[in-house]
Amino acid sequence: MCPSLRYLKVTDFWFPELTVHSPTLEKLDLNYREGAGSDLISLIDVSAPRLEEVSFDIKADPDLSVSFSAPMVKEIFWHCKFEDEDTGELPCIGLSSLIYSLRRGVRQLCLSIVYLDYLSEEADWTFEEEISQLPLLSRLSVLELELEMKRHAFAPLVLHLLHEIPPAKELNIELTQARKVGMQCPPDCPCDQSNNNWRNENISLTHLEVVTLDGFEGHDDEVDFRKVLFRCATHLKKMTVEVSSEGYEKICSNCEQYPDVKCLVYLA
Template identity: 45%
Template sequence: MIVQSPLLEELGLKINNHDICRIDIAAPVLKEVTLEPNGLLDAEWSITQVIAHLPVTAFSVLELDLETERHTFGPMMLCLLRIQPTMQKLKVVLARDKVRVPCPVNCPCKHPINWRSEDVSLANLEVVEIHGLQGEDDEVDFLKIILRCATVLQRLTMTISDDVSPSNNGYKKICSIMKEHPDVECHIMASSSEGVLYP
């Protein structure tokens, strides 16, 4: 795919696996790219390949709508953050199965195994929004990475799924993490209302 336009500011792409290595964009004022994978783009890791092949050296905003089903999303997110470490805002909307079935033993979503202890340079990241949290361990661990590595983070906003109660162990862990970072403006909201659950 070749796109050349000196005035193009927004671009929407529907892509297949075989499109990944054939993207060539020459648009000097391009501000927004929307990638919509179709059914053939079925591996979570493919989106990291797509972003790595985009001829854009720096994103200021990265917004992702992820249908992770039963998979761990932390390792994939680390790959994306390493590809675009200069972003200033990150927004992630998670769609996860309410009943989590463990993925296969050697599923790529679990690699690298030590992803929870890895660091990534996020020197410009100021705002993070994560919607659809269920209090799962991988979500808690990803929040820890963000708060550990985003040294200039100003605001973290999370929306919790309706079926997660304040007595949920994962919810309690998230609140505990927030208390450890009083310099960051943190909010937890319920997805079904405008009410703020935390602070």
Template identity: 35%
Template sequence: MDLRARGLHLTVLAKPYSSYVPFRSLERLSLSGCHIDLATFIPFCPRLRVLRVNTTGLIDMSNIAVQSASLEELVVEHGNRWTRRTHVSVDSPVLKQLTASFHACGNIGVSITAPMVEKVWWRCSYAKPICGLGLWGLSEVQLPSVHVLSLHLSPVQDSVIFPNAELSFGAEIDKHMVTNFSGLDLHLSTKGHVFGAFVLHLLGMHRIRTALRNLKIVLLRSEVKDACPVNCFCDEPKNWRTETITLADLENMEIEGLGGEDHEFDFLEVIFRCAPMLKTVTVRLSDGVTPSVDWCTKVNNIFMAYPSVECNADLVSRAKAVC
């Protein structure tokens, strides 16, 4: 049996018992704009396999609690940008597919127990960064697939200070780790800033350093060229170019959106030096940037220093740069 409901306000007072289970045959349930206590209602559906919930526009539906022994697929769309606190709790031992999208204005609590999950798509967007490292604030966390963690970050105003930055940043990421990851995608809105010090700080965190096998960095640039302010601390600490971190399991790296700046080459050299198991490296220029002879020379010099690594320098169009 399938059930679709929109704009329903349901209050369940009784508890299911052996002789009375009102939705015994229900296998698929779709709820949109419905005020319902899922923690109370779901036990009435012992055969439920698919649950779709859209709470967009419902102020008092900030807590999503699902406990089901039969549920195999769960889709949650929580689009309330003004919710100060959101809590998501899922306990489903046979869940195979999880899709969830949230907007968080404040703290978000996550508790997921789904040992059999095979497919994951997870996104949490923050109305404003509530944690970050140095200049960079976290604006979105995604799990686009089971073993990939995607972080979206951008520079914040100078007046923003993140207390206990590294601890808070790590704890916020851990909330969303529905599954273990081996791939990290970083989407950075650079706005003219140096990113090397920050990325190395991030990669040096134990949770990331010990899991990382595949790294993809996407540098997002505005159409208007931004300039880094004088004495900006984005390049701090200055010794990041000679820093050594252990990326023992990193095998593949891809960087998109390079602008041909010196600090980008510096970062590339650090990664080569710190990742002894590196197998492939691909770099792509930003849209509208033409590779100069100097750019090609610098890239080739770095690549030639590591002949065991398969290296590629591509244009945005995916046409191979002639270097």
């Protein structure tokens, strides 16, 4: 214990558990160095009543547990990388990385999600365990989702996350891999549109004001997803869509049905 510690920086993790309890600490910087022999982090326990600035850039165990108490914190950068394998949370879906930041009162959460080539028998349909451990998440400003789609439908996953994550004013979705027309989910896949009724789902999105959609191609499920947003986000002010030339006219036609929302459509 250092009675006058103000700034602590850790760059190598030789143990999977990290505990920092300090009554004087004001700045904390934890940085995982790839290839340095560091362990995957399974436990973070921070209690620092004077802590104002914290930066985590770590490679996390899928069973990561977090305890964070810092009532004076003003700035947060929280980057957790996960193995590109099934996390045991969603069938055929893996969480690749999670970035959470707090800066100048703006709280932003970015999830990078990949669709896997196999199903997990142990998985359930929730990300709550990872997301709920983030500090001050209840007042989220921006939610970003980076989705590597392969051949899967994205709408059921996104709507589920909107159910589970505290409401945000701004939603940004990026589809990072093109989907070919006619490609179908494997049998019994949770994304299989015949096994759910997501197009008729009613979800409270009254806080949502701005939506940005990148990587769209005008597929029917993309148009239907936008209809769900238009219906449920009753205070939506602006939607921006980046779409391929093949889907441009379809997306523009859909926008004309919602004159109260400012729609901007750009060619990818």
